[in-house]
Each structure stands twice: as C-alpha cells, then as structure tokens.
Amino acid sequence: MISHSANAPLIEAKDLVRTYEVRQGMFGKATPVRAVDGINLSVMPGETLGVVGESGSGKSTLGRMLLGIDPSQEGETFFEGKPMPKLGTPEWRALRAKMQLVYQDPLAALDRRLTIAEQIGEPLAIHKLVPKEHRGTRVAELMVAVGLRPDQADRYPHELSGGQRQRVVIARALASRPKLLVCDEPVSALDVSIQAQVVNMLRDLQEKNGIAMVFISHDLKVVRNMADRVAVMYLGRIVEEASSDVIFAAPLHPYTKALVSSVPVPGKPLKGRVILQGEPPNPANRPSGCAFHPRCPLATDICRASVPPLRQVADGRTAACHLVAGVDQPVAA
Amino acid sequence: MVSNNLVELRDLKVAFDGIQVLHGIDLTVRRGEAIGLVGESGCGKSVTWLAALGLLPGKATVAGSVRVDGQEILGTPRSVLESVRGKRIAMIFQDPSSSLNPVLKIGRQITEALVLHRALTGQAAKAEALRLMDMVGIPDTRRRFDLFPHEFSGGQCQRLMIAMALAGEPDLLVADEPTTALDATIQAQILDLLIELRAETGMATIFISHDLGAVSQVCERACVMYAGRIVEQGTIEALFDNPRHPYTRGLFDAIPRLDGPRERLIPIPGTVPHPRDLPEGCAFSPRCSHAAIDCRSRRPDLSPMDDGRLLSCFHPVSHSTDLATVAANRVAEAVS
Ligand SMILES: Nc1ncnc2c1ncn2[C@@H]1O[C@H](COP(=O)(O)OP(=O)(O)OP(=O)(O)O)[C@@H](O)[C@H]1O
Numbered sequence: 001m002i003s004h005s006a007n008a009p010l011i012e013a014k015d016l017v018r019t020y021e022v023r024q025g026m027f028g029k030a031t032p033v034r035a036v037d038g039i040n041l042s043v044m045p046g047e048t049l050g051v052v053g054e055s056g057s058g059k060s061t062l063g064r065m066l067l068g069i070d071p072s073q074e075g076e077t078f079f080e081g082k083p084m085p086k087l088g089t090p091e092w093r094a095l096r097a098k099m100q101l102v103y104q105d106p107l108a109a110l111d112r113r114l115t116i117a118e119q120i121g122e123p124l125a126i127h128k129l130v131p132k133e134h135r136g137t138r139v140a141e142l143m144v145a146v147g148l149r150p151d152q153a154d155r156y157p158h159e160l161s162g163g164q165r166q167r168v169v170i171a172r173a174l175a176s177r178p179k180l181l182v183c184d185e186p187v188s189a190l191d192v193s194i195q196a197q198v199v200n201m202l203r204d205l206q207e208k209n210g211i212a213m214v215f216i217s218h219d220l221k222v223v224r225n226m227a228d229r230v231a232v233m234y235l236g237r238i239v240e241e242a243s244s245d246v247i248f249a250a251p252l253h254p255y256t257k258a259l260v261s262s263v264p265v266p267g268k269p270l271k272g273r274v275i276l277q278g279e280p281p282n283p284a285n286r287p288s289g290c291a292f293h294p295r296c297p298l299a300t301d302i303c304r305a306s307v308p309p310l311r312q313v314a315d316g317r318t319a320a321c322h323l324v325a326g327v328d329q330p331v332a333a
Numbered sequence: 334m335v336s337n338n339l340v341e342l343r344d345l346k347v348a349f350d351g352i353q354v355l356h357g358i359d360l361t362v363r364r365g366e367a368i369g370l371v372g373e374s375g376c377g378k379s380v381t382w383l384a385a386l387g388l389l390p391g392k393a394t395v396a397g398s399v400r401v402d403g404q405e406i407l408g409t410p411r412s413v414l415e416s417v418r419g420k421r422i423a424m425i426f427q428d429p430s431s432s433l434n435p436v437l438k439i440g441r442q443i444t445e446a447l448v449l450h451r452a453l454t455g456q457a458a459k460a461e462a463l464r465l466m467d468m469v470g471i472p473d474t475r476r477r478f479d480l481f482p483h484e485f486s487g488g489q490c491q492r493l494m495i496a497m498a499l500a501g502e503p504d505l506l507v508a509d510e511p512t513t514a515l516d517a518t519i520q521a522q523i524l525d526l527l528i529e530l531r532a533e534t535g536m537a538t539i540f541i542s543h544d545l546g547a548v549s550q551v552c553e554r555a556c557v558m559y560a561g562r563i564v565e566q567g568t569i570e571a572l573f574d575n576p577r578h579p580y581t582r583g584l585f586d587a588i589p590r591l592d593g594p595r596e597r598l599i600p601i602p603g604t605v606p607h608p609r610d611l612p613e614g615c616a617f618s619p620r621c622s623h624a625a626i627d628c629r630s631r632r633p634d635l636s637p638m639d640d641g642r643l644l645s646c647f648h649p650v651s652h653s654t655d656l657a658t659v660a661a662n663r664v665a666e667a668v669s
Pocket residue numbers: 020021022033035053054055056057058059060061062218283
C-alpha cells in the first residue's frame with residue numbers, strides 16, 4: 001500500500017453545500033436554508049484548522065460533513081486524496097476509525113450505564129483493532145494519555161466532573177489512532193481552569209501523535225491558542241482565512257474585525273471598539289450581495305448588489321470583501 | 334441622613350438538604366456602583382443573590398442578614414419581599430427565553446410589570462413600555478409590541494428581559510451571566526447596553542460572570558468567589574494588575590490571550606471540591622501552588638489589606654517577585 005504523502009492535504013473539501021428545509025414559525029411553509037454554502041478547505045496532516053463564527057453560521061454542519069456524517073448536496077470531500085465513501089457503507093465505517101468527532105457535551109456523548117473503561121475500549125472492539133487480551137492495557141494507556149487516573153477505570157460518567165468526562169470522550173476518540181479529529185466546541189462547557197487543562201492536553205496529544213484537527217469554537221482566545229490556521233464563517237461561507245497569528249492581530253474582513261474587537265480585553269474600554277449594530281442574520285433570509293452588508297459599517301452600493309468572492313489577498317491568506325484588494329486586483333471603487 | 338449603602342449582605346449562609354454551599358458572604362453594595370462576581374461554576378454566585386431575594390426553593394436553609402436601605406428583608410413576610418423584588422432589586426438571568434412567558438405577547442409582559450411595580454395603567458403603561466423597549470435598543474417598537482418571545486433573537490430577548498427589569502425603576506440590577514448564551518458580537522452590544530443604562534439611570538449593578546474581561550469593562554469592583562466564599566475583593570485595577578489570591582492569579586493565567594505569543598496555558602490543577610467534602614483548612618489548598626502546612630489545618634479570614642482590598646490567604650502572591658518569575662519563565666519558553 002502506498003502511504004499518503006505528507007505534502008498533500010489529509011482532508012480536502014470542495015464546494016460543499018448543505019441545505020436544510022426549515023419551517024418559519026409554526027405554520028410557515030418550509031424554506032430551504034443553505035447552512036453550508038459552497039465551502040472549500042483543506043487540512044494538512046498534523047495541522048489544526050480553527051473554525052469560528054456566530055451561532056447558526058454552519059460550523060457544526062461543516063464539521064459533520066467533513067466526516068461524511070451529514071451528506072453534502074453539492075461538492076465533494078477527499079480523505080487522503082480519495083473521495084469520501086457514502087455514509088453507512090462498509091468503506092465509510094472503515095474510514096471512521098481514522099477520523100473522529102468530539103462534541104461539546106460529554107455527558108450526552110457517553111453511555112451512563114457503561115464504565116469509562118468500557119466506553120474507551122469500545123472503538124477497539126468495533127474496529128477490531130486490538131485483541132481482547134490487550135485491550136485493558138491499551139485503555140489504561142489512553143487514560144494516562146488524556147490525564148485520567150487508571151484507578152478511575154470502573155467509574156461511571158456521572159461520577160466524574162465535566163472536565164474528566166470530556167477527557168473520556170477524547171480518549172475514546174483517540175482509541176482508533178485517528179489521523180483527523182473534528183472537535184466541535186470541546187471545551188466550551190468547561191470552567192476556565194479546567195478548559196486550560198484540556199486545551200493543553202489536546203495540544204500535547206497533537207504534537208506527540210501528529211493528529212490533524214478541525215477545531216470549532218466560538219471562543220476566539222481558545223481557537224487562537226489551538227489553531228495553526230483559522231477560517232471565519234458567516235452565513236454558511238468562509239469570509240476570511242489566514243494563519244491564527246495574523247488573523248487576530250490584523251484581521252482584514254470587517255466581520256472578522258468586529259469579532260476580534262468584541263472580545264473583552266481587561267483594561268481596554270468598550271468604547272472605541274467596533275460594536276456591530278443590528279442582529280445576527282437569519283439564514284433563511286440571506287441578504288443580497290455580501291451577506292454581511294446589513295451590519296457592515298463599511299457597506300456601499302456594490303456590497304448590496306454583488307457577492308464578493310473569496311480570493312487570495314496575500315500569501316496563505318484569503319478574504320471575501322469588496323474593499324479588501326485581491327493579490328492581482330485593485331480595490332473596488 | 335440616607336446612607337450610601339444600598340444593600341448589605343452579612344454572613345449570608347445557604348444549605349441545601351443540610352449541605353452548606355454558601356459559607357458566610359459579606360458584601361456591601363453602594364448606591365450606583367457596579368460590582369462583578371466571578372468564579373467557577375458552582376461557587377455560589379447565583380445562590381448568593383437568589384438567597385438574598387428569597388428566590389430559592391423550600392429545601393434551602395438561609396441564614397444571616399440582608400438589608401436594603403437598612404431594613405432587614407431576610408425571613409420577612411412575602412409582601413415585604415415582593416415590595417423589594419422587581420421594585421428595589423431586579424434580577425436577570427443567563428437564559429432569557431426561560432424567563433419570558435412564551436405564550437404572552439412581549440408588550441403585555443412589560444406592561445404587566447409596570448402595572449405591578451409602578452401602578453401605571455392603560456395608555457400610560459403602554460407608552461412607558463414602548464419607551465423601555467426603545468431604551469434597551471429594540472428597533473421598530475410599535476410593530477414589535479405585539480410579538481411573542483420566540484419571534485425575537487436571543488440578544489433581543491435579553492434586551493427585553495432588561496426592559497422588564499427596568500420597569501420597576503430598581504436601585505439595583507443583578508445580572509446573572511446575562512451574555513453567556515450570546516454570540517460575541519451580541520455580547521458586546523449587551524455589555525455596552527448595561528454600561529449605558531447605568532450611566533443613564535444611576536442604578537447599581539451586580540454583574541455575575543465567569544468572563545473576567547467582561548467584568549473589567551462593566552464594573553469598578555469585583556469579588557472572586559471560591560467554594561461558597563469570597564476569597565478576594567477589590568477594585569478592578571487592584572485585582573487585574575496585582576492579583577494576590579493564588580486562585581485569582583490562577584484564573585488569569587488559565588485564560589488564553591488574543592495577542593502575544595501562543596504560549597502553553599497555565600491551568601489550575603485539580604477540580605473544584607464538592608460542597609459535601611470540602612477540604613480542611615483553606616478550601617483551595619489542594620489546588621494551590623502556594624499552600625503550606627498551615628493552609629491545610631486553618632482557614633484564612635477575609636481581611637483588609639493595606640491597599641484597601643480584602644484577601645483571604647495566608648501566603649498571598651507577592652506581586653513583584655512572582656511576576657518576575659513568570660516573565661522569566663515566559664522568556665525561557667520563548668527562547669527554547
Ligand atoms: N438538522 C437540521 N435541520 C434543519 N436545520 C438545521 C439542522 N442542523 C442545522 N440546521 C440549520 O443550519 C444552520 C447552521 O447550523 P449549525 O448547527 O451548523 O451552526 P453552528 O455554526 O454550529 O452554530 P452554533 O454555534 O450555535 O453551534 C442553522 O441555521 C441551523 O438552524
């Protein structure tokens with residue numbers, strides 16, 4: 001078997017689209033909502049891509065689509081260069097061992113009737129990865145790797161704290177030695193002191209095992225700490241993407257600017273920061289042109305009329321805004 | 334003479350089914366000031382104010398004293414409590430949709446609050462309700478007066494909750510994690526609104542939050558709580574520039590930054606103890622990097638320091654040296 005090249009993306013998504021039928025109010029007719037509206041992205045082996053954006057911007061939908069759990073109506077996903085097999089097929093199930101999902105709510109992800117050792121060992125049994133007699137050793141290794149004590153093996157989920165439960169979920173996700181981990185708000189439900197423990201643990205695991213990660217969160221500070229590169233989503237589309245060092249230090253897209261400036265920084269007064277006017281958009285009622293224009297302090301006529309394409313604005317950096325010049329383009333008048 | 338003290342909590346204690354969760358809170362809220370309450374979940378931030386306002390379920394045992402303008406309200410008849418709640422002290426919660434009645438039109442809910450607290454009726458009540466909606470930044474109030482809560486976004490529901498809280502023209506607004514469930518850009522709007530309203534109305538604010546950044550923007554003073562006690566209290570400058578309790582310091586260190594190098598975070602080891610089995614001595618001692626032997630047998634009192642802050646610790650973080658060590662470590666890390 002030829003192993004996949006380290007210079008090629010581990011996972012690559014091309015023009016992904018996911019539409020849901022959503023009912024407006026109790027008696028309203030169903031309208032299609034494009035939750036994910038033409039997304040292109042790629043993640044290299046061992047790399048962490050952060051995904052940020054408002055509630056409803058399509059982050060979780062995108063995360064599920066990358067793993068093939070949520071089917072795409074348009075576009076394609078490639079894992080190690082090969083098209084993603086269809087949900088539920090034996091090929092897809094085999095691939096699932098290599099890509100795992102970690103959700104925000106560990107209690108919902110765990111079975112309250114099984115001990116944590118049983119749950120961490122589950123993927124080993126399902127994917128027949130480790131012979132039965134060695135499973136105990138591997139489970140103990142995994143528990144140590146995520147910072148659980150082996151003597152906690154016989155506990156049940158409700159006997160653990162929130163942070164410990166999330167460690168169990170992560171240990172289970174790691175059991176099959178995945179190459180990709182999609183983490184959807186993995187630390188959002190945790191207190192800051194525990195959040196820092198889990199973030200450090202994820203970073204260590206990643207450095208040690210070279211796992212690639214898609215890290216979804218609405219917490220910009222956590223994403224910056226975790227991610228090498230960050231994609232900002234707005235109404236189902238990526239509006240800016242850059243390395244995490246530059247995107248927070250020098251955001252280009254007006255929405256990214258507003259996001260960054262809305263993070264309260266001790267000592268910096270609120271006044272003088274960009275406080276967006278208006279409400280988050282309704283995905284069922286997508287504004288014309290640039291979807292951000294009703295809230296954008298810089299919007300002009302062209303913004304209402306035409307959709308700004310996501311284009312390269314610098315090396316390794318893209319943005320979708322009429323006022324941000326592309327590499328080969330002058331700023332629109 | 335009217336005292337400057339609006340609300341005084343003294344030795345406020347709460348137990349649920351015999352397990353004590355609040356171990357004696359002392360806090361004075363002066364007229365017009367904004368105080369932040371921070372600490373990890375379960376440390377007693379909400380219970381403090383639910384107890385003060387008589388909003389805890391029957392199985393809760395509350396002891397101590399809660400004075401509003403010098404008048405004791407703890408253990409007083411319902412009628413006294415009800416004249417304080419909403420009218421003198423209003424409280425808003427994290428999840429606005431659960432505090433609004435889903436089957437009543439918004440305008441009607443605000444009007445009812447006005448009838449109850451200010452005896453306004455008819456057109457006067459409606460006009461005032463519209464004014465309040467306008468004041469909290471709801472656009473197009475006349476049309477939206479007759480809408481139901483589900484027809485508003487999360488951020489707008491929180492604005493409406495604030496409008497209802499303002500209906501009684503309270504002297505104190507207790508905002509319990511009012512922005513936690515909201516998106517970052519909407520959070521910033523609500524913080525801005527709270528700051529503006531206080532400037533306009535002069536009401537005092539208690540801002541409960543686990544977001545230290547948000548607290549520093551809304552408040553002048555903050556209390557850090559741990560395991561049912563206040564462990565440090567002081568001005569925002571004192572706490573942020575020079576945290577002295579190891580727990581306060583730990584909270585700051587655990588937060589990732591949006592600028593500077595992407596360093597490894599410094600977590601607080603271990604977890605918050607269950608109220609049922611609090612450690613002997615200082616409750617923070619099992620997690621504390623400064624703990625010495627005495628910390629495990631004796632409990633430090635909350636005592637005033639030279640700079641005016643209150644601190645409960647035998648071996649506080651000494652500003653200069655510790656900062657220097659941390660800075661040195663950071664440099665070492667960056668170089669290696
Ligand atoms: N199963 C579903 N059926 C119908 N609509 C859905 C479904 N899942 C998501 N949506 C809609 O798709 C859009 C994107 O949702 P998604 O959950 O991906 O957002 P998100 O960015 O993860 O938000 P959050 O930050 O709140 O988790 C939203 O408008 C949502 O209401």
